[in-house]
Amino acid sequence: MTLLDLQNLSLTLGNTAVLDDINMHVAKGEFVSILGPSGAGKSSIFRLLTGALPLQRGSITCAGEPLAAHKNGFAFMPQRDALMPWRRIIDNLTLGLEVQGIARQDARAQVMPLVADFGLEGFTNHYPAQLSGGMRQRTALLRTIVQGRAVQLLDEPFGALDALTRTQMQSWFEARWQTARWTTFLVTHDVREAVALSDRIYVLSRRPARVISEITVSIPRPRLGRPPCAQAHAIEAQLLETLLNQTGE
């Protein structure tokens, strides 16, 4: 069942055409990635979804309703963790719930049972600056998840991490996702990450972005923490070629 449906999205910022007739959909419990060259307008799609940019042309429906009626269908995780340095970890985690008007005590009670699963036990009273990059990213992810929204929008969530931490976080995330099955919309420019985590991948062209390819990844999970199979290699090679043909001058 389609939960999120983007139809004929076009976007022009100033004199620059950013998006050109984008069509995408995400089913409930599905993991869908948007893969594209840097600066292609991947993040602009998320900005349309969160309302940071006004919808110019096309339509967005969530659970069959237009975006305006469903403005809070999404939980957004930015590339940098955007943790508030003056708030302790627990207070960063409850931020979304506080904004929804839930009392601090209730919000904490809601978050605390999840803290151990995200490897943050014993760190809830720390400030973000006291945590490693991986822990900060897990904090940002949990802050996204606890909002209880229909779709999780992850904008290059592991992009700012060093290579080793990124690999660890991807494996950890895959395990978490397999048990929870959050409906997830991921923006990335990392081909391997897209293949490892996604059910489906949309490939965007250079600006103005169009969907130039849609690939279903049916490799059984877990895919990380073991040598990549031939099928994964084949998809990665195919994606890389599509992307390189785009960026090659």
Added chain:
Amino acid sequence: MQYLVPRRPGRGLARGIPAVLSVVSAFLIWEIYVRVSGISPLMLPAPSRVLDQIVQNRALLWDNTVPTLKATFAGFALSLTVAFGLSVVLDFMPRVRRALFPIFVVSQTLPLVAIAPLVVLWFGFDLTPKVLIVALVTFFPMLVALVDGYESTDPEIEDLIQSMGASRVQVFRAARFPSAMPYFFAGLRISITYAVVAAIFAEYVGARAGLGIVILNAKNSFRPDLVLAAVVISSLLTLVLFAATALLQRFVLRWRDVEGHR
């Protein structure tokens, strides 16, 4: 993994040693110079004589410190309230900010020497003119600090909280206001050092009592030792207020200490 390194209280004291040494040696040189040169105490009294004057005139000094402190606190409270209130209005109404900001800048270009007598002329010899002058002098650094501080909010944090469906008021309370706190304390520390001096200047221009009056009378009766005694008291007041803001800052911005000790 980084852990919090607890602050050792001894380190703060050790860091203060060079400052204490330089101040003490400055006074020592002054004292030695006065004794060796045999300069008249009517020209330049030695630190020991100033100290002696403080002890001898402690009742007079205390009686005149109280009104100065009152004016300082009342003026500062007024300026803090106005600066904060205005900063919120300006943050929510950028158009008003563009319209009003030049007026605030102009208020800072007025020479105090000319304005203070006028304020006394308009409001009399009581507390009011002193409160107004202290407020006039101290409010601008705090207002600018707050307005700039709100603007310094990390756009990613603002985007994030907006994506959560936050209202403008929620964005202000949860993101913009806390972001401004480091800036605010920078402004507060500048303001607080002006506050006592502004109060004394206002008294100097016209008042019934206060450290400014002590200084005025001592000057008129050729008593530089008593002038300096009052100056020492006023410096001490400023230092105490400065230390109090530093302590408050340490408490409010404790998350930054943590960061600094990574």
